[in-house]
Every structure is written in structure tokens, then in C-alpha cells.
Amino acid sequence: xxxxxxxxxxxxxxxxxxxxxxxxxxxxxxxxxxxxxxxxxxxxxxxxxxxxxxxxxxxxxxxxxxxxxxxxxxxxxxxxxxxxxxxxxxxxxxxxxxxxxxxxxxxxxxxxxxxxxxxxxxxxxxxxxxxxxxxxxxxxxxxxxxxxxxxxxxxxxxxxxxxxxxxxxxxxxxxxxxxxxxxxxxxxxxxxxxxxxxxxxxxxxxxxxxxxxxxxxxxxxxxxxxxxxxxxxxxxxxxxxxxxxxxxxxxxxxxxxxxxxxxxxxxxxxxxxxxxxxxxxxxxxxxxxxxxxxxx
Amino acid sequence: xxxxxxxxxxxxxxxxxxxxxxxxxxxxxxxxxxxxxxxxxxxxxxxxxxxxxxxxxxxxxxxxxxxxxxxxxxxxxxxxxxxxxxxxxxxxxxxxxxxxxxxxxxxxxxxxxxxxxxxxxxxxxxxxxxxxxxxxxxxxxxxxxxxxxxxxxxxxxxxxxxxxxxxxxxxxxxxxxxxxxxxxxxxxxxxxxxxxxxxxxxxxxxxxxxxxxxxxxxxxxxxxxxxxxxxxxxxxxxxxxxxxxxxxxxxxxxxxxxxxxxxxxxxxxxxxxxxxxxxxxxxxxxxxxxxxxxxxxxxxxxxxxxxxxxxxxxxxxxxx
Amino acid sequence: xxxxxxxxxxxxxxxxxxxxxxxxxxxxxxxxxxxxxxxxxxxxxxxxxxxxxxxxxxxxxxxxxxxxxxxxxxxxxxxxxxxxxxxxxxxxxxxxxxxxxxxxxxxxxxxxxxxxxxxxxxxxxxxxxxxxxxxxxxxxxxxxxxxxxxxxxxxxxxxxxxxxxxxxxxxxxxxxxxxxxxxxxxxxxxxxxxxxxxxxxxxxxxxxxxxxxxxxxxxxxxxxxxxxxxxxxxxxxxxxxxxxxxxxxxxxxxxxxxxxxxxxxxxxxxxxxxxxxxxxxxxxxxxxxxxxxxxxxxxxxxxxxxxxxxxxxxxxxxxxxxxxx
Numbered sequence: 001x002x003x004x005x006x007x008x009x010x011x012x013x014x015x016x017x018x019x020x021x022x023x024x025x026x027x028x029x030x031x032x033x034x035x036x037x038x039x040x041x042x043x044x045x046x047x048x049x050x051x052x053x054x055x056x057x058x059x060x061x062x063x064x065x066x067x068x069x070x071x072x073x074x075x076x077x078x079x080x081x082x083x084x085x086x087x088x089x090x091x092x093x094x095x096x097x098x099x100x101x102x103x104x105x106x107x108x109x110x111x112x113x114x115x116x117x118x119x120x121x122x123x124x125x126x127x128x129x130x131x132x133x134x135x136x137x138x139x140x141x142x143x144x145x146x147x148x149x150x151x152x153x154x155x156x157x158x159x160x161x162x163x164x165x166x167x168x169x170x171x172x173x174x175x176x177x178x179x180x181x182x183x184x185x186x187x188x189x190x191x192x193x194x195x196x197x198x199x200x201x202x203x204x205x206x207x208x209x210x211x212x213x214x215x216x217x218x219x220x221x222x223x224x225x226x227x228x229x230x231x232x233x234x235x236x237x238x239x240x241x242x243x244x245x246x247x248x249x250x251x252x253x254x255x256x257x258x259x260x261x262x263x264x265x266x267x268x269x270x271x272x273x274x275x276x277x278x279x280x281x282x283x284x285x286x287x288x289x290x291x292x293x294x295x296x
Numbered sequence: 297x298x299x300x301x302x303x304x305x306x307x308x309x310x311x312x313x314x315x316x317x318x319x320x321x322x323x324x325x326x327x328x329x330x331x332x333x334x335x336x337x338x339x340x341x342x343x344x345x346x347x348x349x350x351x352x353x354x355x356x357x358x359x360x361x362x363x364x365x366x367x368x369x370x371x372x373x374x375x376x377x378x379x380x381x382x383x384x385x386x387x388x389x390x391x392x393x394x395x396x397x398x399x400x401x402x403x404x405x406x407x408x409x410x411x412x413x414x415x416x417x418x419x420x421x422x423x424x425x426x427x428x429x430x431x432x433x434x435x436x437x438x439x440x441x442x443x444x445x446x447x448x449x450x451x452x453x454x455x456x457x458x459x460x461x462x463x464x465x466x467x468x469x470x471x472x473x474x475x476x477x478x479x480x481x482x483x484x485x486x487x488x489x490x491x492x493x494x495x496x497x498x499x500x501x502x503x504x505x506x507x508x509x510x511x512x513x514x515x516x517x518x519x520x521x522x523x524x525x526x527x528x529x530x531x532x533x534x535x536x537x538x539x540x541x542x543x544x545x546x547x548x549x550x551x552x553x554x555x556x557x558x559x560x561x562x563x564x565x566x567x568x569x570x571x572x573x574x575x576x577x578x579x580x581x582x583x584x585x586x587x588x589x590x591x592x593x594x595x596x597x598x599x600x601x602x603x604x605x606x607x608x609x610x611x612x613x614x615x616x
Numbered sequence: 617x618x619x620x621x622x623x624x625x626x627x628x629x630x631x632x633x634x635x636x637x638x639x640x641x642x643x644x645x646x647x648x649x650x651x652x653x654x655x656x657x658x659x660x661x662x663x664x665x666x667x668x669x670x671x672x673x674x675x676x677x678x679x680x681x682x683x684x685x686x687x688x689x690x691x692x693x694x695x696x697x698x699x700x701x702x703x704x705x706x707x708x709x710x711x712x713x714x715x716x717x718x719x720x721x722x723x724x725x726x727x728x729x730x731x732x733x734x735x736x737x738x739x740x741x742x743x744x745x746x747x748x749x750x751x752x753x754x755x756x757x758x759x760x761x762x763x764x765x766x767x768x769x770x771x772x773x774x775x776x777x778x779x780x781x782x783x784x785x786x787x788x789x790x791x792x793x794x795x796x797x798x799x800x801x802x803x804x805x806x807x808x809x810x811x812x813x814x815x816x817x818x819x820x821x822x823x824x825x826x827x828x829x830x831x832x833x834x835x836x837x838x839x840x841x842x843x844x845x846x847x848x849x850x851x852x853x854x855x856x857x858x859x860x861x862x863x864x865x866x867x868x869x870x871x872x873x874x875x876x877x878x879x880x881x882x883x884x885x886x887x888x889x890x891x892x893x894x895x896x897x898x899x900x901x902x903x904x905x906x907x908x909x910x911x912x913x914x915x916x917x918x919x920x921x922x923x924x925x926x927x928x929x930x931x932x933x934x935x936x937x938x939x940x941x
Contacts, residue, residue: 187389197410205398209397210396338804338805447660477870477873478659478869478886503802547807551831552859565775
């Protein structure tokens with residue numbers, strides 16, 4: 001049998017990898033609403049990555065003679081209370097929201113998934129202790145948590161990331177834990193143990209890859225919530241410090257003049273709404289597309 | 297022939313809110329090297345738990361397990377990991393026993409990677425190719441995922457995975473029950489061939505009487521956690537001495553036209569395995585039950601040379 | 617001349633998805649006479665369940681579609697009936713029991729309610745009378761009537777299957793479709809349930825289509841047998857003909873795959889290869905790739921069905937004298 005193996009083409013093991021990814025993308029593409037969400041997200045991401053190319057760098061440029069201007073050829077979305085171009089500020093604002101949001105969610109994801117995996121895998125006392133800590137965190141409303149942390153540590157991007165990250169972590173922990181609990185009793189986990197795999201290997205190679213779907217969806221949903229929270233904190237003055245453009249603070253500065261110059265609130269409001277909407281649609285679409293148990 | 301596996305008075309109880317579940321209740325047997333012990337019983341009899349306890353996937357409650365003469369009942373850590381190279385398991389459900397996120401080659405590679413059996417990638421690929429060939433899996437399937445393959449092929453992956461470390465002993469937990477009849481036959485033939493070629497010892501757990509007869513050298517019948525009968529397979533099929541085994545065999549539908557099949561219907565359903573006391577486990581359903589059966593657990597005794605039965609009235613029932 | 621209760625002519629059912637078309641059932645013909653039990657034997661994917669669902673017009677649509685054929689029940693073509701008419705037939709004239717008793721019952725209703733529901737759907741009687749009939753049915757299947765107020769989870773697998781049978785028989789159907797009714801049960805419970813089904817069949821003078829993969833069960837309760845492969849009936853006959861004068865290579869292969877209970881054989885003779893993908897059926901005979909007697913004529917064109925002896929039909933153009941067992 002040995003000679004036969006030698007002659008056998010070993011490269012055939014590396015033969016065309018059947019793409020599960022291709023199937024997922026195909027399923028996702030069939031969902032029009034999800035694709036719409038994706039497109040909107042891409043637009044915002046492009047704005048966040050290349051704000052200068054799209055809208056110039058003049059988000060700080062004040063023009064006090066031209067305050068509260070409505071849309072014109074010079075200022076597509078008009079100007080704000082200090083004569084700054086609204087369009088530029090909204091485009092730069094996407095960078096603020098998305099970068100803080102993504103960093104925060106990254107932190108929440110790494111921490112939350114780790115806690116959730118350990119809690120779900122070991123169960124019993126470990127699970128109890130970890131989940132009670134998560135419960136405490138969850139009991140505090142996000143915005144309130146954000147307020148307390150910012151009030152204690154000051155207004156800066158890093159603090160914001162921390163605040164929002166901590167606030168989003170419980171959701172990741174719980175979602176991961178549920179997924180892990182479902183997977184840990186599967187026979188292939190037992191089979192892995194019978195093969196001599198260590199707990200760490202099992203958690204990393206067997207449990208996590210099979211629990212990804214709800215986590216990925218939670219990333220999208222978490223981003224939506226983060227954007228709202230950032231805007232909310234900025235609205236009450238505890239978010240990103242001026243003059244960094246941020247949709248929430250733009251909303252806040254338009255409060256007083258909402259009757260006379262509604263566009264100050266309208267455009268940032270639409271931006272917030274669209275981005276949250278997009279992440280939610282995308283997340284829902286992902287959830288459906290990732291479900292591999294769809295039997296035809 | 298040397299005894300490879302020996303089990304003495306093995307018990308495995310699970311604690312439940314309602315009391316102790318007697319999954320495995322005082323089982324003793326020996327398996328000679330190169331042979332197959334068939335373990336039969338219906339659902340709830342504890343055979344799967346027995347298999348898992350013997351290869352230490354579950355911790356025993358009491359009793360001893362010997363492998364190659366050494367007591368392995370309590371080994372842990374590195375010793376247990378080393379033991380796993382010699383004792384492997386093939387699972388029943390060819391779908392749920394394979395990680396859906398791993399390809400065929402990754403699944404087979406796992407044991408080799410965990411035990412660092414291969415010095416480099418080339419050696420690893422060679423080993424995988426060899427194993428796939430041994431179990432009859434086409435190499436072009438190496439990058440496929442379990443859900444893309446049928447039950448028979450998936451089960452072959454399970455067999456390849458179990459063989460990867462060249463174990464001496466394999467517990468097969470209903471390895472063909474989830475497969476179609478024609479595929480069952482292919483896998484059974486494969487397993488028998490492998491046993492001959494590699495000198496493997498099997499513990500073959502099943503509820504299918506025809507299969508167990510075909511593959512086993514010795515047969516152990518379980519009911520509600522206890523051993524009710526033990527004999528070599530020819531003897532067991534020639535005559536069954538325990539009322540449960542008699543009913544079990546009589547219940548099996550045979551693909552032969554028989555004019556008036558003699559049916560021994562045992563009444564009722566399997567009773568609860570929780571908080572069992574001092575009574576024969578089969579007493580509540582036995583057509584021959586007497587007073588003694590309800591107060592004393594029948595010991596496993598040699599009723600006829602080589603044929604062990606746990607029944608107080610085995611001689612009377614069988615006119616021995 | 618026996619009374620024919622069900623006759624299926626040339627039934628073809630496909631599942632059409634946007635990726636592929638699964639040809640589940642390809643022109644099958646079956647006849648069940650009054651009081652008879654026909655065993656429909658085949659492996660996974662052969663099309664047995666689809667056939668049964670087709671009879672009751674329960675094939676999920678989309679993606680399933682009944683492409684052609686006729687299903688004659690008591691002189692009427694079921695495929696031409698309206699949905700309302702079919703609903704009156706289901707559970708009343710023709711009942712079906714499924715394989716898995718664990719999921720066939722609604723966990724939030726008591727078993728009594730579920731049996732009564734079946735009765736009330738088809739008979740215009742009071743709730744009280746329905747409950748009396750319910751308890752009668754329960755006793756008939758061997759369960760104490762007072763347990764009608766219990767929930768499914770309080771019963772074991774075998775008893776759940778009995779309840780499923782009670783529901784199916786509550787309205788005295790003329791035809792029972794049983795899809796692997798004992799596969800999920802333990803051997804000793806299976807024996808009880810088979811016994812029950814046989815007694816009830818005699819008592820209620822019912823006809824039955826029994827779907828199974830187990831030739832042992834077939835030997836015990838069937839009168840006639842149809843072997844299905846790749847969505848086609850490859851062999852049909854009575855028990856004696858199928859078991860003792862087996863003709864089709866697939867059927868022979870099936871018998872060769874089963875470990876012989878009565879004597880220990882050294883090696884099983886399995887059928888090589890696998891059943892073809894129903895989305896990709898080959899031309900000609902669907903069994904060609906696995907057949908030990910295959911010739912080039914087998915791989916194209918329609919394979920005719922030959923009557924090798926009165927009432928014994930085989931779909932093979934290559935019949936050798938290799939069948940007698």
C-alpha cells in the first residue's frame with residue numbers, strides 16, 4: 001500500500017477548496033434589504049476612510065458671516081451655528097462615530113467572547129460567578145454607564161471607547177455563552193476529548209468556530225448601538241470634545257434653533273438614523289445568511 | 297491470548313434531582329486482545345455510558361478498569377493523554393460527531409497534530425492520505441466538509457480519525473446504526489478487515505441483534521445498567537438463558553417468511569433507572585418473576601460452562 | 617378479483633429549487649387492495665416519504681411539485697381534488713403516521729385533546745362524545761383511558777407512538793400510511809407496536825402502506841412488497857416472490873447486505889457505491905453504476921418493467937437466473 005501512496009498525487013489534497021463562504025455570500029445577496037444595508041455601510045466607511053478626499057479638510061473653518069445658511073451650491077447641506085460647512089462635518093463625523101464604535105466593539109468582542117466562552121464551557125460555579133459580574137454590568141443602562149465613566153475619567157476618545165466597550169461587552173458575553181452551551185454538548189466535542197484535545201484547544205478550534213454566527217451578528221448590532229450611544233453622550237456634552245465633528249454634538253448645537261434652522265438637526269439626525277438602520281439591516285441579513293442548517 | 301481490557305464491578309451513577317441514576321451497575325468482563333465484545337441492549341440500558349466509562353471519557357463511580365494489566369481507573373493528566381493513544385472511540389452519529397467547521401483532512405489530522413506525530417507538513421499529508429486510503433475515502437474529498445458528504449463517507453472519516461494514532465482498543469458506539477443497510481454492510485466489512493490487518497480489539501455497542509452476531513466473538517447483554525447475560529456469540533444465539541435475552545431475540549424481525557412466529561412479548565416499558573434498590577432490574581417485566589426477585593439482586597453466575605446469567609431461576613426456566 | 621383501494625399511476629414528483637431540480641419520484645405505479653398491507657422498501661433518498669406525502673397532497677409546495685400522474689382512491693383521482701376536499705380526506709379516509717413519535721405530538725396539549733381534535737375535525741359530535749371515543753381509542757391501543765389528561769412528555773417513546781396511532785385511527789380510515797413507524801423504537805417495543813398494528817388492521821379492516829427499510833418488518837406484516845430505488849419501483853410482488861424469488865439486482869444486493877440472523881456468515885456482500893444524487897440522475901437505469909450485471913444497454917433509454925411471473929414485476933432488461941434464494 002505504501003508504494004501506491006507515493007504514486008498518489010499528494011497535491012490532490014490541496015484540490016479546490018469548496019467555498020462555504022461562497023454559499024453564504026450567495027444567500028446574503030438574495031436579501032435585498034441586507035444588501036441595501038451593506039451598501040450604506042460601505043458608503044459610510046468610505047467617508048470615514050477618505051473624508052478629506054470627499055469633503056475637504058475644512059470642518060473646523062468658521063465663517064461667522066454665513067451662519068445658519070440653508071443648502072446652496074457652495075455648501076450642499078448648508079452651514080451650522082459657526083458657519084462651518086455641514087456636509088464636511090457630517091462626512092468627518094462618520095470617521096469619529098465609526099472609529100470609536102469599531103474600537104469599542106473590538107474591545108467588547110474580545111472581552112465578552114472570552115468571558116462567554118469560559119463561562120459556557122465550564123458551567124457551574126465559574127459560569128455563575130462570571131455571569132453575575134456580567135449581570136451587574138448589564139443592569140446599568142449604557143448611557144448612564146457612559147456618563148459615569150466619562151465623568152470620572154474625563155472627556156477623551158479613549159475614555160469613550162472604554163465606556164462604550166464596557167457597556168457593549170455583556171451582550172457579547174451572553175450571546176457567546178448561549179452559543180457555547182449549545183455546542184459544548186455536541187458529540188464532536190466529546191470526540192475531540194476522546195482524541196486527547198485539551199480544553200483550550202477545544203474552545204479555540206471546536207467551540208468558537210461553531211459559535212461564530214451569533215457573534216458576528218452581534219458585532220453588527222453592537223455597532224448600531226454604539227453609534228447611538230456615542231451620539232447620545234455627545235448630545236449631552238459628555239462625548240467627543242469640540243471641535244471634532246460628531247453627529248450627536250451637531251444635534252445638540254441645533255437644539256435651540258430647531259424651529260428656525262431645522263437643517264442643523266435634520267442632517268446629522270438622518271446620518272445617525274441611516275447608519276444605525278444600515279447596521280441593523282446588515283446584521284439581520286448576516287444572521288439569515290450564516291444559518292448553515294437551512295435544509296433545501 | 298492476552299487480556300487487553302478488564303473491568304471489575306464497574307459502576308457509574310449520575311446524580312439527578314430525583315436521586316441517583318444507575319447508568320452502569322456493577323459490570324465485570326474481560327476482552328481478549330484481537331477479539332470483539334458485542335454489548336447489546338435497548339435504549340436506556342447504559343451501554344453507551346459503559347463504553348465511555350471504559351475509555352475514561354467519563355469518570356467511574358466505583359470499580360476498576362484495567363488496560364494491558366495496569367489499573368487505569370484513576371489516571372489523569374499526561375498519563376490519561378498517553379492512554380488515549382491506545383484507546384479510541386467511533387461514534388454513532390456520523391454527522392454530529394464531526395466538527396462541521398473542519399474539512400476531512402483537518403478532522404483526520406487532529407489526533408496527529410495533538411500528539412505531534414508528524415515532523416512536518418509533508419509527513420502529515422502523507423499520513424492523512426494513507427488513512428483515507430485505508431478507510432476507502434477518495435483523496436479528492438480531502439477538502440470537503442462533513443455536511444457535503446453522505447453518512448457512509450462521514451462514518452469512514454470517524455474510522456480514519458480513530459485509527460490515526462494506531463490504537464489497540466476501539467470502542468464503537470453504534471457505528472452503523474445511523475446508516476442505510478447497504479452502507480452498513482460496507483462499514484462492517486471495513487471494520488472487520490481493519491481488525492484482521494491491525495490486530496484491533498473492539499467493544500462493539502449496538503442494539504441490532506443481527507449485526508452483533510455477525511461481528512462479535514463474545515456478547516454481553518445489558519438491561520437497566522446491569523449485566524444479565526454473557527456468552528460467546530455462537531452459544532448466545534444457540535440458546536438464551538435469561539428471560540430478557542430470550543424476549544429480545546424473539547422480538548427481532550427476521551427477513552425470512554415464517555409461518556407463525558413465536559412471539560415472547562414482554563409487557564410494559566423499561567422502568568426508571570433512578571434509585572434502584574435490591575431487586576432484579578428485570579423483575580417488573582419478567583414473565584417468570586417470583587418473590588425472591590423483588591428482594592435480591594441476582595448475581596452473575598456460570599449457568600453452563602462459559603455462559604454467565606444473572607437470574608435466580610435460570611435453571612428452572614431453562615430446564616437445565 | 618380483489619377490491620382496489622388505492623392505485624397510483626405514473627406518479628412523478630420533483631423538488632425544484634433555484635440551484636437544482638431534485639427528481640424525488642419518477643413515474644411510479646402502485647396498487648393496494650382492500651385489507652392488504654403493501655410494504656414500500658427503500659433506503660434514504662429513494663423517494664418513499666415523498667410518495668406517501670404525494671398521496672395526501674402534503675408535498676411542500678414550493679419547492680415540491682407533482683409533475684404528473686394519477687392517484688386513484690375509491691374511484692376518484694386525488695390529484696384533481698381541491699384543498700378543502702383533501703382536508704376532509706386526510707385523517708378521515710386516509711391517515712398517516714410518521715417515524716418520530718417524539719416530535720409528532722404537540723407538547724403543550726394533552727394527549728386526550730389531540731386525539732379528540734382529530735375526531736372533532738371530521739365528525740359532528742359533541743365534545744363529550746368525542747372524549748368518550750378518545751378514551752376508547754386509547755384503550756384500543758393499550759393505554760389506560762384515564763391518562764387522557766396527561767401530556768406527551770409523560771409518556772415513553774413506545775407509548776407516544778401508540779397515541780400517534782390512536783390519533784390516526786380515531787376516524788376509522790380505510791387506508792393508513794405508516795412512514796417507518798417503528799424505526800425509532802427499541803426492538804422489544806417495536807415488537808409490541810407491530811403486534812398492535814396488525815391486530816388493529818384486522819379489527820378495523822384497514823389497508824396499509826408501510827414504508828420501511830427493514831426487510832424483517834416487511835416479512836412480518838406485509839402482504840405485498842414494492843422496492844423503490846432512485847424514485848422508481850424496481851421490483852414488486854408478494855412476499856414469497858420478493859423473498860424467495862428475488863430478481864432485481866438491487867433487491868438481491870439488499871438481502872446480501874443484511875447480516876443473517878440465523879447463521880453467522882463470514883463476510884457481508886454489500887452493494888458497491890452509493891445511491892445516485894436525485895438531482896443528477898443518470899440516463900437509463902438508475903442502478904447501472906452499482907449493478908454487478910450491468911451491460912451497455914442499461915445506460916440509456918427507458919428501462920421497461922417485465923412481469924417475470926404472475927403479479928411479480930421487475931424493472932430490469934437484463935434478468936439473469938441469479939435471483940433464487
